[in-house]
Amino acid sequence: MKVLVVSGGRSAERDVSLVSGAWVRQALADAGHSVLDVRIGPGGDWTLCAEPLSIRAGECPWKLDCSGQEVAFDVIFPVLHGPFGEDGTFQGLCETAGWPCAGVPVLGSAVAMDKQTMRLLARDAGLPLLPWVFSDGSVDRSLLADQALQLGSTLFVKPSRMGSSVGISRAVGRDELLSAIDVASRYDSRVIVELALEAPREIEVSVLGTGERVEASVPGEIVPGREWYDYSAKYHCDDSRLIIPADLPETTALNLGLMARTAFRLLGGAGFARVDFLLDGTTGEVFFNEVNTIPGFTAISMFPKLWNASGLPSGKLLDAILSEALARPLTGTAARP
Ligand SMILES: Nc1ncnc2c1ncn2[C@@H]1O[C@H](COP(=O)(O)OP(=O)(O)O)[C@@H](O)[C@H]1O
Ligand SMILES: [Mg+2]
Structure with a gap:
């Protein structure tokens, strides 16, 4: 092709x-x-x-x-x-x-890119989420900080529409929180502030829409070489480790696969994605974090590695992605009335 x-x-x-x-x-x-x-x-x-x-x-x-x-x-x-x-x-x-x-086509891509909209859909579908507050830019940052501090004192502040941890900060207390809101606001007027999970485990599942069906890979775990998985940990340091498959109880692994497919179906279920979760290392509780509709595709990236571990070598994975794209009718080609 x-x-x-x-x-x-x-x-x-x-x-x-x-x-x-x-x-x-x-x-x-x-x-x-x-x-x-x-x-x-x-x-x-x-x-x-x-x-x-x-x-x-x-x-x-x-x-x-x-x-x-x-x-x-x-x-x-x-x-x-x-x-x-x-x-x-x-x-x-x-x-x-x-x-x-x-x-993923237009609607799903736009929804997944916006952490706030994705969270609203995920909440509606019953996916477990960490508590968060949101500003579309019209809420005064001091008021946003007050609302967020009611969730807890350690928080993650994120631009709603970015990725790769760009513009994201972990903030402890009001002063750090206000600066973190400023940093996130530089990337997007839409900002979310979320309760931080202490020492979370980062679990990811790859999904693939194959026409009627949505397939999920085995889950994998990222162990960042630093406090959290920031931009440097993702791309500049090679001290992060991938554990594939993640060491999890079978029921948790199955549940993650189900939740990953549910999240992907919210976006239309066509194309491919990597669905990310945070797992509380103490209680074992799992929280949906986000869907990446164009995940990293590098030699050390989780998306292809998870499929390789699930029995799909990279060549076959790309073939499946291309065939699905060609088989799918373009949205605008439906018959005219
Ligand atoms: N609520 C949270 N508690 C603890 N760590 C978090 C939380 N939210 C994000 N993180 C850390 O920040 C990283 C990036 O956040 P994420 O929401 O995945 O944004 P991005 O779209 O930039 O990847 C996560 O991989 C995780 O290490
Ligand atoms: Mg992420």
């Missing part, structure tokens, strides 16, 4: 996307696909192998043009993390252009 792999992008997670993009291109080539390496620059410019690429809008599907030559492809694989890539905007472009696109 001719696959257009898009990496880079305009978000703060651009560097991570470039690493993930390289891994996906190699894995696709190893699986026998022909790969087109498209990069989106920090300013939003598109290139194909360093040559400017432009979109020729016209009859659907729209064409891509590189130095006057039409660029033909079967399917797009966006490996873009964060805003303008993982949040439904890129997926919307593909839908509008009539290009088949791997991964």
Whole structure:
């Protein structure tokens, strides 16, 4: 298959996307696909192998043009993390252009990107969540801090629509909390403040929509080499350890698989994702944390590793992702009344 792999992008997670993009291109080539390496620059410019690429809008599907030559492809694989890539905007472009696109479609991508909206849907579906408070930017930060301190004194402050721990802080007490709210607000006017779990275990499950069914992998555990899994622990230090499968009672593992599939179905159940949980090491209680609709795809990333451990090698995993994307009708192609 001719696959257009898009990496880079305009978000703060651009560097991570470039690493993930390289891994996906190699894995696709190893699986026998022909790969087109498209990069989106920090300013939003598109290139194909360093040559400017432009979109020729016209009859659907729209064409891509590189130095006057039409660029033909079967399917797009966006490996873009964060805003303008993982949040439904890129997926919307593909839908509008009539290009088949791997991964969760527009609505699910947008919902998963926004921690507040995802939490509301998850709560409605009965998934267990840590208590949190939210501001859409209109709540005074001092009032938000007062509300949050009623949950407890140690809190996690997060921009609602970011990823890779960018803009996230752990805060103890009011002063740290106010600065943490300022930091998060620099990335998004929508901010959530959540009760911190002391020494949580970080458990992740990969999911894959295969038409009618949603499959879940075995759960894996990340043991960060530092206090919590911040940006440096994720991408700069190699002292974090992955334990696959996670050492958990069988019922907990089964329950996590069920919850991961439930969370994914809330997003429409098409495409793929990594669903993250926090587990209280003392009580064994599990809390849903988030769904990553374009999880990290690097040599050390959990998403492919969990599938490998569940009997799906990376080549077959990518084949399944591409076939599902091609089999799925584009949202806008439903019959006209
Ligand atoms: N409520 C919490 N209690 C304890 N640790 C947390 C909590 N929320 C987040 N963390 C830590 O912060 C990391 C990043 O938070 P997360 O919500 O997953 O944001 P991101 O979308 O940036 O990955 C988690 O992997 C975990 O290490
Ligand atoms: Mg996370």
